[in-house]
Amino acid sequence: MRRLVMALLDGDQAEAVGAALALRAAGIDNGRIIADGIEAAMGHLNAKCTLQQFNLLEIMLCGRAVTAVMKALFPAEAPLVPTQGTVVLAALEGDVHDLGKNIVRMILTVEGYRVVDCGKDCLLDHVIETVGREDAIMVGISGLISTVVPQVRRVRGMLDTAGLSAVQVMTGGAALKQVSAASLNVDFVAQTAFDGLHYLRAAAPGVGR
Numbered sequence: 001m002r003r004l005v006m007a008l009l010d011g012d013q014a015e016a017v018g019a020a021l022a023l024r025a026a027g028i029d030n031g032r033i034i035a036d037g038i039e040a041a042m043g044h045l046n047a048k049c050t051l052q053q054f055n056l057l058e059i060m061l062c063g064r065a066v067t068a069v070m071k072a073l074f075p076a077e078a079p080l081v082p083t084q085g086t087v088v089l090a091a092l093e094g095d096v097h098d099l100g101k102n103i104v105r106m107i108l109t110v111e112g113y114r115v116v117d118c119g120k121d122c123l124l125d126h127v128i129e130t131v132g133r134e135d136a137i138m139v140g141i142s143g144l145i146s147t148v149v150p151q152v153r154r155v156r157g158m159l160d161t162a163g164l165s166a167v168q169v170m171t172g173g174a175a176l177k178q179v180s181a182a183s184l185n186v187d188f189v190a191q192t193a194f195d196g197l198h199y200l201r202a203a204a205p206g207v208g209r
């Protein structure tokens with residue numbers, strides 16, 4: 001695992017992919033590779049950000065290596081089981097962080113959910129419109145910067161106004177996982193992508209839309 005963390009921090013895509021695949025071959029599951037490898041590496045970067053040693057190139061290279069590792073871990077990004085329902089994902093206006101959201105997309109897709117990804121820096125109106133059009137059972141908001149919190153608090157009301165009260169709202173990402181679901185006015189705050197998957201499974205078991 002240390003080899004993977006070091007390769008990610010070095011932004012060395014090939015080495016990171018090799019390390020991740022070696023872990024898989026040794027029987028380590030994707031969940032542990034994401035938590036102890038990818039998230040651990042980003043934790044080190046976060047410490048640097050806080051120490052004001054912020055180096056954009058370093059973070060971009062690390063992000064590129066994370067994406068390569070995820071593609072290696074989930075090559076087809078195709079469901080392994082019949083569709084369980086549609087989930088709309090987005091990072092809201094002003095937030096360009098998308099590595100975590102992309103991990104959630106890959107995991108939910110492989111686990112049988114049809115995911116409509118609205119991308120990053122996305123207008124809230126577009127998210128709500130997409131939820132209605134795609135007949136989604138849940139909307140997932142990824143939020144890494146605190147400035148998106150007021151937008152997140154508006155999601156429930158906008159869904160209700162659009163006649164989409166049955167749609168659940170879950171959130172995740174560094175800025176949102178420190179805030180309670182009640183305070184964000186959402187149904188669930190996930191600490192990790194797998195946490196979100198477990199909530200989704202429990203909230204909408206075998207919806208099959």
Ligand code: B12
Binds near residue numbers: 171
């Ligand atoms: C990588 C990074 C960047 C990259 C993003 C690359 C990309 N394509 O995403 C770049 C360099 C572009 C960037 C830019 C900036 N960043 Co930045 N960035 C980070 C960093 C170091 C890591 C984020 C990350 O990718 N983590 C790894 C992923 C895998 O983890 P994750 O997102 O948490 O996702 C996991 C779970 O949370 C969960 N999850 C995530 N979303 C969701 C959603 C749902 C529905 C579910 C179920 C689960 C779930 O699943 C994932 C897997 O388990 C963080 C530090 C941190 N603590 O997060 C700062 C951080 C988020 N950035 C920060 C800042 C300030 C910025 C900038 C404003 C910097 C600047 N001064 O210019 C800019 C612009 C931001 C903007 N407008 O959006 C701050 C935010 C502070 C705050 N609270 O507001 C942080 C916290 C750093 C810090 N300590 O200051 N950043």
